[in-house]
Amino acid sequence: MNRLHRALDGLLARIDTPAPIVLADVMQDNIDRMQDFAVRHDLDVRPHVKTHKCVEIGRRQVEAGAVGLTAGNVGEAEVFAAAGFDDIFLAYPVWPSGTKGPRIRRLAGTTRLRIGVDNVAAIDALADAMGDEPDRLQVVVEVDCGARRSGAPPELAGDLARAARKRGLVPAGVFTYPGHGSSGRAARECAAQDQEAALTTAVRGFRAAGITAEVVSAGSTPTVAFSAGGVITEIRPGEYVFGDLNNSRLGACTDDQIALFVAATVVSDRVPGQVILDTGTKALGREGSPELGYGAVAGTDAVLAKLNEYHGFLALPAGADRLGVGTVVPVVPNHVCPVVINFEELIVTDSTGTALRRWPVDARGFLN
Amino acid sequence: MNRLHRALDGLLARIDTPAPIVLADVMQDNIDRMQDFAVRHDLDVRPHVKTHKCVEIGRRQVEAGAVGLTAGNVGEAEVFAAAGFDDIFLAYPVWPSGTKGPRIRRLAGTTRLRIGVDNVAAIDALADAMGDEPDRLQVVVEVDCGARRSGAPPELAGDLARAARKRGLVPAGVFTYPGHGSSGRAARECAAQDQEAALTTAVRGFRAAGITAEVVSAGSTPTVAFSAGGVITEIRPGEYVFGDLNNSRLGACTDDQIALFVAATVVSDRVPGQVILDTGTKALGREGSPELGYGAVAGTDAVLAKLNEYHGFLALPAGADRLGVGTVVPVVPNHVCPVVINFEELIVTDSTGTALRRWPVDARGFLN
Numbered sequence: 001m002n003r004l005h006r007a008l009d010g011l012l013a014r015i016d017t018p019a020p021i022v023l024a025d026v027m028q029d030n031i032d033r034m035q036d037f038a039v040r041h042d043l044d045v046r047p048h049v050k051t052h053k054c055v056e057i058g059r060r061q062v063e064a065g066a067v068g069l070t071a072g073n074v075g076e077a078e079v080f081a082a083a084g085f086d087d088i089f090l091a092y093p094v095w096p097s098g099t100k101g102p103r104i105r106r107l108a109g110t111t112r113l114r115i116g117v118d119n120v121a122a123i124d125a126l127a128d129a130m131g132d133e134p135d136r137l138q139v140v141v142e143v144d145c146g147a148r149r150s151g152a153p154p155e156l157a158g159d160l161a162r163a164a165r166k167r168g169l170v171p172a173g174v175f176t177y178p179g180h181g182s183s184g185r186a187a188r189e190c191a192a193q194d195q196e197a198a199l200t201t202a203v204r205g206f207r208a209a210g211i212t213a214e215v216v217s218a219g220s221t222p223t224v225a226f227s228a229g230g231v232i233t234e235i236r237p238g239e240y241v242f243g244d245l246n247n248s249r250l251g252a253c254t255d256d257q258i259a260l261f262v263a264a265t266v267v268s269d270r271v272p273g274q275v276i277l278d279t280g281t282k283a284l285g286r287e288g289s290p291e292l293g294y295g296a297v298a299g300t301d302a303v304l305a306k307l308n309e310y311h312g313f314l315a316l317p318a319g320a321d322r323l324g325v326g327t328v329v330p331v332v333p334n335h336v337c338p339v340v341i342n343f344e345e346l347i348v349t350d351s352t353g354t355a356l357r358r359w360p361v362d363a364r365g366f367l368n
Numbered sequence: 369m370n371r372l373h374r375a376l377d378g379l380l381a382r383i384d385t386p387a388p389i390v391l392a393d394v395m396q397d398n399i400d401r402m403q404d405f406a407v408r409h410d411l412d413v414r415p416h417v418k419t420h421k422c423v424e425i426g427r428r429q430v431e432a433g434a435v436g437l438t439a440g441n442v443g444e445a446e447v448f449a450a451a452g453f454d455d456i457f458l459a460y461p462v463w464p465s466g467t468k469g470p471r472i473r474r475l476a477g478t479t480r481l482r483i484g485v486d487n488v489a490a491i492d493a494l495a496d497a498m499g500d501e502p503d504r505l506q507v508v509v510e511v512d513c514g515a516r517r518s519g520a521p522p523e524l525a526g527d528l529a530r531a532a533r534k535r536g537l538v539p540a541g542v543f544t545y546p547g548h549g550s551s552g553r554a555a556r557e558c559a560a561q562d563q564e565a566a567l568t569t570a571v572r573g574f575r576a577a578g579i580t581a582e583v584v585s586a587g588s589t590p591t592v593a594f595s596a597g598g599v600i601t602e603i604r605p606g607e608y609v610f611g612d613l614n615n616s617r618l619g620a621c622t623d624d625q626i627a628l629f630v631a632a633t634v635v636s637d638r639v640p641g642q643v644i645l646d647t648g649t650k651a652l653g654r655e656g657s658p659e660l661g662y663g664a665v666a667g668t669d670a671v672l673a674k675l676n677e678y679h680g681f682l683a684l685p686a687g688a689d690r691l692g693v694g695t696v697v698p699v700v701p702n703h704v705c706p707v708v709i710n711f712e713e714l715i716v717t718d719s720t721g722t723a724l725r726r727w728p729v730d731a732r733g734f735l736n
Contacts, residue, residue, distance in 0.1 A: 012465070012466070013466065014466065014467075015466050016442070016465070016466035016467055016468050016471075016736040017465070017466065017736055018735055018736055019736060050650075050677060050678070072677065072678045073646075073678060074384070092635070092646075092678060093635045093636045093644075093693075094635065095633050095634070095635045095646075095693055095694050097380070097384070097385070097633055097694060097696065098380070098381065098382065098383050098384035098385065099382075099384055100384050103384075118636050118638055119636065119637070119638065119693055121692070121693050121694065122635075122693055122694075125694065144638060144639070148639050148642075149636070149639070149644060149676065149679050149681065150635065150636035150638065150644050150679065151636070151638060152638055153638070179676065265463050265465055266463070267460070267461045267462065267463045267490075267518065268461045268486050268487065268517075268518035268519070269487070270486055270487065270512060270518065270519060270520055270521070271512070271516050271517075274516075276461075276517060276518050278441075278460075278463075278736070281653065281655075281706055282418075282705075282706060282709060282735060283735055285649065285653060285654060285706075286653060286654040286655060286706070287649075287654060308517065308547065309418060309440065309705055309706070310418070310440045310441060310460060311517055311518065313517065324489070325461075325463055325487055325489050325490060326463050326465060326489065326490075326493065328465065337650075337677055338649055338650060338653075338654070338677070341650060341710065342709065342733070342735060343733060343735065344733040344734075364733070365710070365711060365712040365732070366712075367386055367650055367651055367710060367711065368384040368385055368386055368387060368646070
């Protein structure tokens with residue numbers, strides 16, 4: 001990961017830390033590689049914007065061949081629709097309370113909008129929200145494949161599709177999230193098998209209801225590699241665009257494919273065996289554990305052993321070079337998604353650290 | 369905490385979830401109570417804005433009698449200075465790299481600015497940044513009282529004060545953070561004793577150097593109650609303004625004093641014994657542990673047992689009422705500070721849920 005250090009060296013005088021640095025060339029390679037994989041396996045890519053929340057990156061994903069975008073809430077969908085994206089899947093069991101009903105109806109008037117559902121009450125509420133044009137909204141039935149989160153039992157997918165059709169909504173297909181696949185290659189592969197089985201059952205339910213599941217949509221960066229060759233038509237990876245330590249540990253990316261780090265400055269070195277970086281939970285989130293740490297200096301064994309809000313406790317490995325105050329280091333996060341939302345903008349460079357642009361994190365703060 | 373439920377009921381049709389709801393009357397009571405305590409014990413209050421990052425709340429704190437504000441980074445200080453606050457202590461060992469040097473100098477031209485230092489290199493760097501007017505910047509020597517974070521050994525405070533004066537900076541006093549006081553009343557009291565001891569040593573060092581420590585500044589919400597009667601002149605509590613479950617567990621606030629919750633909607637109920645709320649790590653941060661949970665429904669035993677980014681797994685206690693999809697509940701966070709920065713604005717009401725205003729989280733995204 002020495003390229004991260006090299007890129008950082010090129011930027012030093014021009015950035016204030018903490019700052020999220022994106023290597024655009026590494027990111028573009030990640031986007032292209034995912035697209036190549038999908039094309040080879042006849043899958044559509046519908047990247048999840050939760051990871052970057054950045055219109056410019058969404059554009060690159062679509063330019064590379066993505067069929068549309070995935071959003072996690074109405075606000076994200078609105079930001080990307082306003083930027084001209086016209087095919088958005090809100091892969092979440094949205095309950096249209098407050099002003100969300102009218103917002104969803106407005107959105108469905110400007111973009112092809114799909115929304116997740118896993119129960120009849122939500123189908124009714126969405127249909128009510130759509131008023132006299134329920135057929136402008138497509139719903140995608142979420143089924144549970146083992147993550148025990150949201151999602152109906154797969155064998156009920158047909159019933160939900162029928163309930164949606166009865167209310168005039170368009171049942172477009174099924175989706176699931178293999179979130180139980182986050183602990184090693186074998187677990188990822190098993191979760192992907194569960195995913196395929198659940199989606200197959202769900203598609204069969206649609207067929208029995210006389211409805212075609214046009215889209216059969218699957219997560220996620222760690223399981224994508226095992227998602228080809230079956231019933232799946234679409235993948236919704238998010239984290240692949242940047243990568244992070246969690247994905248590296250899972251084998252879902254290499255260290256060289258990590259495209260985002262947080263530039264951090266050593267601000268205090270008064271305690272032997274550690275230095276304090278200016279990256280705490282408000283920059284990195286509290287993603288990690290005392291065992292794993294909460295982020296690491298790229299290419300080293302130095303991990304953040306503890307975080308306060310503005311302080312990162314970097315434990316220095318025995319025999320490591322002392323890091324003096326003022327030293328700037330690249331910190332690779334465990335989980336990249338909660339990092340991006342902490343900042344107004346991404347500092348965009350390349351592996352040489354010469355270019356420097358700033359891309360706004362357009363959908364940050366959009367949570368509902 | 370039934371008042372939280374009552375306030376929420378009054379707002380339901382007008383808000384989209386997740387949303388951070390502030391009870392202004394409860395918050396004002398918290399502000400006034402802290403001020404009363406300080407007046408009674410002849411202490412200045414300098415609230416830390418990291419908790420609210422909101423100009424309107426800073427105003428209320430100053431109106432109640434705060435001598436100024438505490439900030440955690442240059443960006444926060446800039447936001448509050450631009451809003452007219454003219455006495456800001458940046459209680460952090462800032463290293464003025466990138467553009468921070470010129471930014472600090474600009475700030476010191478418009479507000480009385482104090483900055484923390486714990487080493488000579490930073491003193492030199494700050495003096496360099498101030499150019500020909502180093503005396504416009506006051507520095508406050510940070511000493512460690514046991515948190516093992518930043519801060520010089522207390523017995524070196526005088527040396528640092530002398531180094532600052534030599535460079536033309538104004539050594540204004542000393543500060544510390546008793547961050548090892550976060551586990552029960554006894555530990556808080558011990559940490560407060562450590563704090564008093566460290567600050568006493570540091571003040572003695574100043575005196576030996578022939579320099580007056582004008583300010584002797586202490587943290588923090590959990591230890592404030594034990595900070596009176598000694599060498600301390602100023603307290604820097606932050607979390608007291610809202611309170612949270614961590615402070616309640618510590619005995620640093622009561623449940624009735626909690627002034628902020630996150631309104632959350634049940635979006636899925638397909639897994640027995642749990643429901644999914646639309647509050648995940650991007651709303652609450654990952655503050656907590658599998659044992660404590662990651663937040664709780666106010667006034668109940670229902671805790672968030674697990675979080676994904678947009679999903680909160682609310683475990684329902686045996687025998688609890690089922691929460692149907694669409695139900696909106698008030699979630700009290702474990703740690704309030706990382707919640708506020710996730711949102712563009714605070715929804716402000718009172719215990720009756722009738723008033724409704726929106727206050728921007730002005731300094732969110734300002735991390736450097």
